[in-house]
Amino acid sequence: MRPTVTEIEVHDVRFPTSEELDGSDAMNPDPDYSAAYVVLRTDAQDETGGAPAEGHGFVFTIGRGNDVTAAAIRSLRPHVVGRPAPLTAADLGALYRDLTHDSQLRWLGPEKGVMHMAAGAVVNAAWDLAARQAGKPLWQFLADMPPEDLVQLVDFRYLSDALTPEEALEILRAAEPGRAERAAQLRERGYPAYTTSPGWLGYSDEKMIKLAQEAVADGFGQIKLKVGGDLDEDLRRMRLAREAVGPEVRIAVDANQRWDVAEALRWMRALAPYEPHWIEEPTSPDDVLGHAAIRSGQPVKVATGEHVANRVVFKQLLQAGAVDFVQIDAARVAGVNENLAILLLAAKYGVPVCPHAGGVGLCELVQHLAMFDFVAVSGSWEDRVIEYVDHLHEHFADPVVIERGRYRAPAEPGFSARMHPESIAAYRYPDGPEWQARNAAQQEGTS
Amino acid sequence: MRPTVTEIEVHDVRFPTSEELDGSDAMNPDPDYSAAYVVLRTDAQDETGGAPAEGHGFVFTIGRGNDVTAAAIRSLRPHVVGRPAPLTAADLGALYRDLTHDSQLRWLGPEKGVMHMAAGAVVNAAWDLAARQAGKPLWQFLADMPPEDLVQLVDFRYLSDALTPEEALEILRAAEPGRAERAAQLRERGYPAYTTSPGWLGYSDEKMIKLAQEAVADGFGQIKLKVGGDLDEDLRRMRLAREAVGPEVRIAVDANQRWDVAEALRWMRALAPYEPHWIEEPTSPDDVLGHAAIRSGQPVKVATGEHVANRVVFKQLLQAGAVDFVQIDAARVAGVNENLAILLLAAKYGVPVCPHAGGVGLCELVQHLAMFDFVAVSGSWEDRVIEYVDHLHEHFADPVVIERGRYRAPAEPGFSARMHPESIAAYRYPDGPEWQARNAAQQEGTS
Structure with missing residues (x-):
């Protein structure tokens, strides 16, 4: 049965x-x-x-x-x-x-x-x-x-003007001969990562510098800073970060959709002398034409994807030549199947996939998709990095392991998605003890 | 207070x-x-x-x-x-x-x-x-x-590359002098409508023909047919409809997102001899570039909007020259404010707005937006029609009134949004009596 x-x-x-x-x-x-x-x-x-x-x-x-x-x-x-x-x-x-x-x-x-x-x-x-x-x-x-x-x-509906099932099959077949070798490489060396941990806007300069230096010492070749609040602030933070990590380490910047097209151009032309590796989410994730205008109007490479709603918008970002990096997210689109469509689209257009991660468990999930891409789709980790943020991994049964700036390939069966039952129980909202304690404290504070 | x-x-x-x-x-x-x-x-x-x-x-x-x-x-x-x-x-x-x-x-x-x-x-x-x-x-x-x-x-965020607050102000000021005259015209003549009631795919040919002829007799100058299930079927239905209403009445067709770009081109080239007024939702509402390709690749005008998620996507449809008609929906985007942004964008690009309606109460709501557009934004009802479907109006306290194929301008205060309390009570799901009776009948049928 x-x-x-x-x-x-x-x-x-x-x-x-x-x-x-x-x-x-x-x-x-x-x-x-x-x-x-x-x-x-x-x-x-x-x-x-x-x-x-x-x-x-x-x-x-x-x-x-x-x-x-x-x-x-x-x-x-x-x-x-x-x-x-x-x-x-x-x-x-x-x-x-x-x-x-x-x-x-x-x-x-x-x-x-x-x-x-x-x-x-x-x-x-x-x-x-x-x-x-x-x-x-x-x-x-x-x-x-x-x-x-x-x-x-894959659901090819709405994709066939950019990618047909036959083309997808061709891409996958072309990568087939090297699968075993790349899987072995992956197990041995892990997959390249970058870290966003230094760069949150709410952190002080001192904290940011300290974390950036630690990241380099830990073996990361790329860090990321949040920008978009205030241009003078961003220039100062970018200068401090560049001084802290030196000229060789890549510094990506991330505006989290803060700008219109003209603002993005102005901001990035100002930040360009510090050589940002990419500008991430310069504007609305829905704005394919806006990203294309930003990409062509300033010297910094453009990345987006964590809020891109589905494969149809990714298709257009690629068709319009609007992005230099495709940032898939494991939990924004309709799961592994739709992300497979996006990996195939990116491979077709020759654009590297650099997954978004962080949050709760996004590193745990998306590492699998990037590693699969390396082994069986694009066949490359050139110019590719998975985001890493060191939050909340302790709640997962099979947490990611980072060694010298690389994700170790998971060996446990499954999607590394499982949270400890104790974590779920403790942080259930609003009835878990962690929230009940906070609510009680808050009520005391206001009474 | x-x-x-x-x-x-x-x-x-x-x-x-x-x-x-x-x-x-x-x-x-x-x-x-x-x-x-x-x-x-x-x-x-x-x-x-x-x-x-x-x-x-x-x-x-x-x-x-x-x-x-x-x-x-x-x-x-x-x-x-x-x-x-x-x-x-x-x-x-x-x-x-x-x-x-x-x-x-x-x-x-x-x-x-x-x-x-x-x-x-x-x-x-x-x-x-x-x-x-x-x-x-x-x-x-x-x-x-x-x-x-x-x-x-209006929230101009993400719009300023297509429409600035200053340009919006200019559009509205240009329409100001004629407001009183157009409001009087509107009250006297009503706003042009078209009807989708004949065209649902589930209807028999006989029902479709009868309803199409009734629509013309009732004064409608435009009807709409659903297409996209089967091309031969659609050709037959389109021929029957064209015979039923004659060459003067406009017949729009609506594919409800059924096609990829190539399918849309093939289908519309085949239907073109029957002179469809527009092809509505030929493909994914997210696919700006797909709509642009469809618009330029076959002779029928392109309409979309009822599923377009927000003003940023409408902006791009206009920037890309992807649509001949903008179909706002009163209840898909963030309400009157975001629809005002879309009306202003359409006015800026000189594209007529032909609202989507039907469903539950969408006619009641959206008529107000089209009439406001006529009086104070575009200043025109040339080439503009509001969809009309004769479903479920009996549940509303201030239902739309259609006379000789035109919406009468509402005179009651408010947004015509109110359902009768008795209708809400009867059709509440799953506990209203209409649903309880259906559930009981269903359980009897399966026991």
Whole structure:
């Protein structure tokens, strides 16, 4: 008998990160890093032959509204519970299509925002389940699939003017011969990373400089600073950072969508003498033409993607020559399947993928996609780096490991998505003890 | 003392329209037209001096997920309840900014999907309140505002490469001298409409032909057919419709996002001999470059907008020359304020606005925006028509009135947004008697 999904469990988990200004930037002054966390329960035996197998996934949010996202995940219940547990590429393709093509739910996007991210969390949980049951880390589970299976995972609707299934197959076949060698390289050397930890806007100069120097000492070849609040401030911070790390270390800057086109041009022309490696999210993630204008109007390379809603917008960023780096996010689009489409698009256009990470568990997830890209899609880690932020990894059962500025390739089966049950219990909002204590303290303070 | 918003009330209201295949199209085979309905309660006296004043608004959805949208509206409570009732242009500008710039909630879009539509419902409810308190129908309330006040309502972020506040002011000032004359014309003649009622994919040929002929007899100069299911079917239906209405009546066609670029080109080249007036939603609403390619690659004019997420995407559709008609929707973007931005963008680029309507109450709302555009923005109704669908108007307290193919200008104060309390009670999901009866019948059928 085929195993079945028996339950979908959803938790609203929030961490009070705003208390330390971790994660503060020009658009997000006080994020409480959060996860709308989903567990797919099944009646299959897990890979140890013991407990029933589970799949875990989540949407990353920054606080308020995490409950809305949790409600969106719950609305997907009828598409999952009571159905066969998705374990094969065919199952995982069907589940993704089913979740994103429910016509009534699609109306709420289409394919964007809360409903789309909710679909992504469920898709990712299914991949966690399937990879664990296969006894492989997700990157390897994907990289072991035949090109024909991988192509079946992609929804080519709206893509065919830029990428056909035949072209996708060609890209994957071209990378096939080198898979084993690159997987070995990856296991041996890890995947290049950069760190954003020094660069939050809320940090003092001293803290920023200290963290930047530590990052270089730790082996990172690239750091990132948040910009976009005040130009004079940014010039000062950029100068201090450049002095602290020297001319060889790359310094990317990130405006978090703060600017209009003209502001982006003015700002980046001013910052250019300090040689920023890229300008990230200079303007609205929806503004393909705006990014193209910014890319062509100043000397710094352009990166975006963490808030790009779906493969259709990524397609256009590439068609318009609007970006130098594609920044996929594991939990913004509809999961592994849609990110596979984006990796293939980027490969077609020859644009390197440098994933967005940080938040809660985004490093844990997205490392798998970048590693799979290296082994089986683009076949390259040239000019490619995964973002690293040293927040909240302690809450995960299989946290990322960074060594000398590189992500170690995960060896545990699954998608590294699992939070410790104790962390979920402690930070459940609003009823977990961490939040109850804060609410009690706040009420005392106001009484 | 300033009046205050005392409560935000949210209802999940759904109509079982899928039972009749009303509203069926190539992407949406079985919609249950629904509203996530919001009431802002205040402690102000209403315009009659009697009951406390209220503002009503809603998100339109097509069934499942209406509860998710309702949850999103509830998440906006802290931005509204206990705050001054928004009654002036300044208040309404501030409320809109407050709702769309909550950084934590913005993360869930940004400015798109469930969270953005929820903000739109609350913004529209505030406009309903303010217009009623001013004793004017919304179109007139807006058209009586000085250009300077109207410009303050717009969020120009991400727009300034296409439209500056100064240019917006110029557009509004240029239309100022003719306002009174056009308002008089509007009251006398009504605003041109077209009807989609004949064209749903689920209807038989006979029903379609009969309804098309009735539409012409009723004075409509334009009808619309759904296409995109099957090309031979569409050719047959288009031929039958053209025969039924003759060469003078405009027949628009609507693919509801069904195609990729190449399919749209093939389909529209085939349908072109029947002279469709426009092709609506040929592909993904996110695909600016795709629409541009479709517009330039076949002879039929291109329309889109009902699913366009926000003003940034509309801006690009205009910048790229991708559309011949801009189809605003009253309940997809963040309410009156964002639609004002879109009207101004369309005026700047000289593209006519032909609003999307139908669903639940979309005709009631959007007529006000088109009429305001005529009186105070574009100053023209040349080549402009508001969609009309004859569904569900009986549930509204101030329903649209169509006479000889034109919308009569509303005279009642407010935004025509109010549903009868009896309709809300009867169709509340899942606990209203209409749904309880259906659920009971269904359970009987399956037992």
